[in-house]
Amino acid sequence: MKVITGSDLRTGDVIWWTGEGWSRHVNDAVEAGEHAEAIIARENAKQIVTDTQVIEATRTDEGVRPAHIKDRIRALGPTVRLDLSLKPADPDAGTWVI
């Protein structure tokens, strides 16, 4: 599947397109479909998200898993500081193995 990711303009947080808005949780990401570029153009124009891009991912039993390690690390947080990732608040975030 193709999902859209970007960074929150104000905070720099990694965010994912949910079909209706943006979420910090990769599991909320949805298939962007053939309208991905149009969605990116529309959302960029709102000036609340930056560095948007379409990436490859798969939906697994553990949730949405980005194809490339760089995107998996973006989704989870630094692997060497899991205390700073989403995990403390959301134990299910990124249960797939980096």
Next chain:
Amino acid sequence: MYQYDQYDQAMVDARVAEFRDQVERRLAGDITEDQFKPLRLKNGLYLQLHAYMLRVAIPYGTLSSRQMRMLGDIADKYDRGYGHFTTRQNIQYNWIKLQDAPDILADLASVEMHAIQTSGNCIRNTTSDQFAGAAADELVDPRPYAELLRQWSTFHPEFDYLPRKFKIAIIGSETDRAAMKLHDIGIQLVQNDAGEIGCKFYVGGGMGRTPMIAPVIGDFVPPLQMISYLEACLRVYNRYGRRDNKYKARIKILVHEIGADEYRRQVEEEFAHILTLGLEPPAAELERIKGFFEQPGFDANASDELDLSDPDFALWVDQNVHAHKQPGYAIVNISLKPVGGIPGDATADQIRLMADLALEHSFDELRVTHAQNIVLPHVKKADLYGLWQKLDEAGLASANLDLIGDIIACPGLDYCSLANARSIPVAQKISERFADLGRQRELGELKLKISGCINACGHHHAGHIGILGVDRKGVENYQLLLGGCEGADTSLGTITGPGFNEDGIVDAVEKATDVYLAQRADGERFVDTFRRIGMAPFKEAIYAKEAVNG
């Protein structure tokens, strides 16, 4: 230490106000990201994997305790309680919010600091010897010259849009502790037969994609003409550097392609022209700057005696304490490399503690090293034991300076958007594999450096053992290099062969150290043995066992 005059402070304050306005306009949607990105980069603000990252300039790696304490406070107030000291003697914060950036810059400006020119194709923060003004082997204190460089290079209009970024290092000792020959320009203050001081210019070094050792371009430039000679070096580069190809745009490529002799000829021609303009800074200005770097008020009666009855303290003194030029004093190296730790990271509390210790024991001075450690340059020997106890309580007394546990590592793919592979987990595993300090000391001086991509922020080319992380079809892979070195005998590492996975590279490092232990001659460091016996025995040991293990 140098203190801002009204011009320095006015410039920095004005930049803060300017950036605050730019951020407000970006957040209001008045300017686009394409318009804003070059503006934030000019203030050291990057967008990395997880958040904005702010890189703060630490001029020639020198800090007062007040400045260091502010760095700790910023880590707490705006980041997540820690900072990362870098291989360019700076500090980076990994979790910055855009809306906070102007306030952070204002806080930095209140202690005479900023993040200007820590990004972009301009002259970056000048680096220097972390032992400047303290080392027993020092010929000239390089800090006044580094400060002159800072003033000259800050907002220099002609060199604000160079073909690529530009890094300068300056030293004043025979021992090169700043990897000078691996900079765009390295300046060594030297003495001629007549006893006069001059600047020896090494131009066209660097690491990155195409590592090169800088050749000597200027043998002996009078110190008061240093700026004019730099202008000439930069002007030739600015005119002929490759702007058409980012990967060939550094000055090292220009010097290599036209040859050192032709580059020198052009520099000398330009230099002769510049001299006719009389643009050198007045001697009085250099003397004014020197006044900020006078020797602190050392106790002339300080004792050289040390009670080394505590064996752990004795180990730390032997490994981390360096000779000072003043009898009764020593240079203390605080290792930011605990076993299994993240190289260069320090918590806000640790940063503030080091600030307090500098105020109490080191005439209010600290230095950041390019090896990602901290130095207290002027500590009375009588204070060492108490100081060590406080460091030990805070997890800052690792006695591993220049040993295999003192690993340089870039942030790698855990943080950096340019990286191809993670550096920190590899550093942690090697650190844990060689956790035994006795084993580390048996191996002796062994500089291990890890980069997570070809840009070489982790200086892998200059490691006795270097590791380069690469991307192999989406999988992290690590190349091993042997034989790199910085300093007077600078050399570039050679790749051993096929790369390894994360566990495999740790095993390969261990096998390389086994070869060294088996083959070393008396007094040889790892790199000396490598130079004597060559790659073959290492390669045989590293790859033969790989084949057996399948």
